[in-house]
Structure formats: structure tokens, C-alpha cells
Amino acid sequence: MTVEIRPSQALKLWHDVTLDLVRGGDADLSARQMTILMTVYLEAPPHTVRGLAEKLGVTKPAITRALDTMGRLKLVARRRDDKDRRNVIVQRTVEGALYLERVGDLIVAKAGALPR
Amino acid sequence: MTVEIRPSQALKLWHDVTLDLVRGGDADLSARQMTILMTVYLEAPPHTVRGLAEKLGVTKPAITRALDTMGRLKLVARRRDDKDRRNVIVQRTVEGALYLERVGDLIVAKAGALPR
DNA sequence: GAAAACTGTCTCGGGCCCGAAATGATCGGG
DNA sequence: CCCGATCATTTCGGGCCCGAGACAGTTTTC
Numbered sequence: 001m002t003v004e005i006r007p008s009q010a011l012k013l014w015h016d017v018t019l020d021l022v023r024g025g026d027a028d029l030s031a032r033q034m035t036i037l038m039t040v041y042l043e044a045p046p047h048t049v050r051g052l053a054e055k056l057g058v059t060k061p062a063i064t065r066a067l068d069t070m071g072r073l074k075l076v077a078r079r080r081d082d083k084d085r086r087n088v089i090v091q092r093t094v095e096g097a098l099y100l101e102r103v104g105d106l107i108v109a110k111a112g113a114l115p116r
Numbered sequence: 117m118t119v120e121i122r123p124s125q126a127l128k129l130w131h132d133v134t135l136d137l138v139r140g141g142d143a144d145l146s147a148r149q150m151t152i153l154m155t156v157y158l159e160a161p162p163h164t165v166r167g168l169a170e171k172l173g174v175t176k177p178a179i180t181r182a183l184d185t186m187g188r189l190k191l192v193a194r195r196r197d198d199k200d201r202r203n204v205i206v207q208r209t210v211e212g213a214l215y216l217e218r219v220g221d222l223i224v225a226k227a228g229a230l231p232r
Numbered sequence: 233g234a235a236a237a238c239t240g241t242c243t244c245g246g247g248c249c250c251g252a253a254a255t256g257a258t259c260g261g262g
Numbered sequence: 263c264c265c266g267a268t269c270a271t272t273t274c275g276g277g278c279c280c281g282a283g284a285c286a287g288t289t290t291t292c
Contacts (some may be wrong), residue, residue: 031134
């Protein structure tokens with residue numbers, strides 16, 4: 001299976017998916033929040049505030065605020081690290097996994113509907 | 117050329133692209149702004165405030181504010197419709213076209229680097 | 233055990249975005 | 263010619279996000 005795509009198709013795919021996400025209005029995540037969410041679910045744990053801040057190239061308070069908002073939405077959870085109680089470990093949730101699963105399926109569907 | 121992709125690949129692709137956009141920090145567009153930008157550049161003109169509001173499922177002031185911000189960034193331009201001077205027509209700009217071209221190339225590059 | 237280093241969070245001032253409603257400009261039917 | 267309909271924008275009150283810097287808790291170093 002190959003993932004070949006032309007720039008014009010790529011943009012149309014991006015457009016179709018973001019349009020659905022905006023219209024759905026479920027979560028209304030910012031680009032940063034979406035990136036944090038995907039990083040937590042796609043990359044190997046553990047995920048800390050500092051680690052996420054470095055990876056995204058933003059300040060730590062920005063990560064804290066994003067985790068506050070996404071925690072309210074039940075998309076992620078926080079837990080103190082027992083090994084080093086200074087650290088906060090970002091954990092996945094069932095709701096977050098389901099949300100990303102829907103996003104993945106949406107992308108696949110839009111990719112399949114793309115003109116050849 | 118086919119555009120087949122599995123959900124896990126789709127999510128990784130989305131993650132890789134948004135991470136680059138967040139880290140780059142060029143524009144920092146919200147999901148709505150990005151959707152507006154792509155709609156203006158991918159769909160046939162003319163584009164009006166009301167038409168964009170209906171398409172995205174948001175209020176007209178939200179479109180006006182997005183156009184204000186993106187106008188400051190030179191990504192789109194506004195012009196009065198001479199046929200019906202109540203309408204405002206959203207126009208493309210060179211900067212906007214270049215921005216989307218970079219996004220398209222970024223998606224293609226990330227798609228090509230995806231594990232099979 | 234005290235001090236330095238490190239973590240995440242809070243505070244501050246400023247800016248942007250939100251939807252609802254009001255406003256100003258323009259068009260069109262009667 | 264006028265009054266209602268239709269544009270886009272502005273106003274309003276409220277909320278979230280931003281980075282810089284201060285802060286409290288924890289660990290490590292000496």
C-alpha cells in the first residue's frame with residue numbers, strides 16, 4: 001500500500017477534513033491542542049509538560065493551559081509521577097482515543113473520495 | 117494514482133503536518149481560518165461573507181473577524197462587488213497562494229515519508 | 233541539612249475570538 | 263419613492279490564549 005498524493009489533492013483533502021471538523025463543532029481544538037492530543041496518543045509515553053513544550057516549541061504555561069482545556073473535555077488526564085513527584089504525566093482517556101479514532105476514519109474517508 | 121491510507125497512517129500524517137505548522141509558527145491560523153483560506157483558494161469564486169458563513173456553519177461576524185486577521189497577514193483581500201454593492205468579495209493574494217502551496221508540499225512530503 | 237536546580241502552575245497585562253443584537257449601507261418590489 | 267429585505271460590519275459582555283516572570287513543591291548537590 002502506497003500513500004502517494006499530489007499537492008492539489010493534498011490541499012483538497014486537508015480542506016475537506018478541516019471543513020468537516022469545523023462544521024461538526026464537536027471539540028473546536030486549536031492547532032496546538034490538536035498537536036498535543038495526537039502526540040500523546042501516537043508517541044510512546046510518558047509525556048510530561050516540559051517534554052511537550054520542547055517538542056512543540058512553545059512555553060510551558062501554554063501546555064498547562066491546553067491540558068486544562070482538554071482535561072475539561074476529558075480528552076486527556078493528568079497524574080503525578082510517583083518516581084519524581086515534580087513531574088506531571090499526561091495520560092490518555094477513552095474519550096480521547098474515540099475522538100482521534102473518528103478523526104482518523106474521517107481522513108481515510110475523505111482520502112478515498114478524492115478525485116484521481 | 118490512488119490515495120489509499122489506513123487510519124493509523126492518516127493520524128500520523130495529520131500529526132506530522134500539524135506539528136510542522138505549529139513549530140514553524142508562521143501564521144498560527146485557527147481551524148476556521150485555515151478552512152476559510154482553503155475554501156477561497158480551492159473553490160470557484162466569487163466568495164462572499166454570507167456564503168462562507170453558511171458553508172462553515174458559523175456566524176457572519178466570525179467570518180468578518182477572520183477576514184480582518186487574514187487580511188492583516190495579506191493572505192486574502194476584500195473588494196466591494198460592483199454589481200451589488202452590499203456584497204464583499206473575498207479575493208486571493210499572492211502571499212496566500214504561496215502559503216497554501218507550502219502547506220500542500222508539506223503534506224505531500226509527510227505522506228511520502230510515512231511508514232508503509 | 234542548606235542551597236541550588238528543576239518541575240508544573242499561577243499571575244499579570246494585553247490581545248483575539250465568540251454569538252447576539254444593533255447599526256449603516258444598498259437593493260428591490262410595490 | 264419608500265419601506266422592507268439583505269448585505270457586512272460594529273458593539274457589547276464574556277471567555278480563552280499568549281509570553282514573561284513569579285511562585286511553591288520536589289529533588290539533587292554539596
